[in-house]
Amino acid sequence: METVKLNEKTICSGQSMRRPSAVALGFFDGVHIGHQKILQTAKQIAEKQGLAFAVMTFDPHPSKVVKPDRAIEQFITPLHEKLAIFSRCGVDVVYVVDFTQAFAVLSPREFIQNYVCGVGCKHVVAGFDFAYGFRGQGTMDTIVAHGDGVFDATKVEKIDCQGEKIGSTAIRQRLENGKVEEIPSFLGKAFEVKAFVDRSVSSRETVYVSVEKDYKLPKPGVYQIKVEQQALRIEGICEWQGEDFNGERRLDVYLKEPMSSVLEGDINIQWVRKRQDQKFGKLRAM
Incomplete structure (x- = not known):
């Protein structure tokens, strides 16, 4: 598996790789059951369409830039562990976007054009609540338009566990309460x-x-x-x-x-x- 770091310099200088791919988008802390569905969907699309299977994630956590007083700095799966999981899932290339102040103020269209289209994406897969661009103004309902139709998109719907959304927040809450025996239902x-x-x-x-x-x-x-x-x-x-x-x-x-x-x-x-x-x-x- 190849790991490529992306930032303003690599994008502007054209150093980013343009590799036709199905790209799973997200932070993926925990790589929980919901994340696994996103990865499985992207992999199936990549295999069906003869594309590379790619993941685009972010480092550090966006909260460190946009909410520094409430920054998340400890993770269910730190970056090095996420990369190991991606490799085991058969990912061909992981794009790690440097989440800086300059990146945080990009418009939704700028992010899609410079980063997603910039790596040669032909199909995007993300969760129903994935948001991008300045103040998260872009959503899965706008992502194809912001890419000018260069790629298709698949939105993975919410997955519940006994009526509660499976997500990183739910897992964090259980860690904070010491309820580790409940985590397998969310993490798999x-x-x-x-x-x-x-x-x-x-x-x-x-x-x-x-x-x-x-x-x-x-x-x-x-x-x-x-x-x-x-x-x-x-x-x-x-x-x-x-x-x-x-x-x-x-x-x-x-x-x-x-x-x-x-x-x-x-x-x-x-x-x-x-x-x-x-x-x-x-x-x-x-």
Whole structure:
């Protein structure tokens, strides 16, 4: 999969690639069930029409520019993880648009002409609530007109879970409330984060892992988890107390199997459910 960064300079200088493609548009935080429908639709159209399968996303989150006092800076899936998911979905090229102040004030037509048409798009796929251009004035009902008919468009309708819209906001709310057991209904799988094991500070009973700041973590507490490392799959429990004074994000993890089975390095943590335990000292009562 190819990753191409787009900004005012690359667009104006013609450095962006014009590759006939079906383009899935969106921020895609979480790549949840609704996002997956968008990606599947774009892939099917690309295969049917002999086009490249492309994604156009944005970095940083638009709120950092248009609502800096309420900026979203922690994610269900940070950019590097989204790119890995896109690759597994069979995406040919990902366009990462640099969301700057100059980009935020582009008119809807300027965005479509310079960026979407600029990469050779022949078919756009996005969710029913996708908005673009200055103050989100462009919608899926105007997107074909702003492209002067150069491409077709498919609007993916809302997907609900028990009457609630499946979206990144719903997943974030569940993380904030510690209701991780409800997330698979929205995400299509358990909420998970990439973490790093530091064996130098781990004990015989506990593995200490650090999580990068880009991930949005659940409400502090004690959680049932599953840990994956290479071919290793272990159930366990972790305590998450929140960031320390240095801004470090460390989890204390107690696993069912010997600590020696976990190597120093990257692991994947799946959050299963929040426990009633209030202190890590109770964790052995599994």
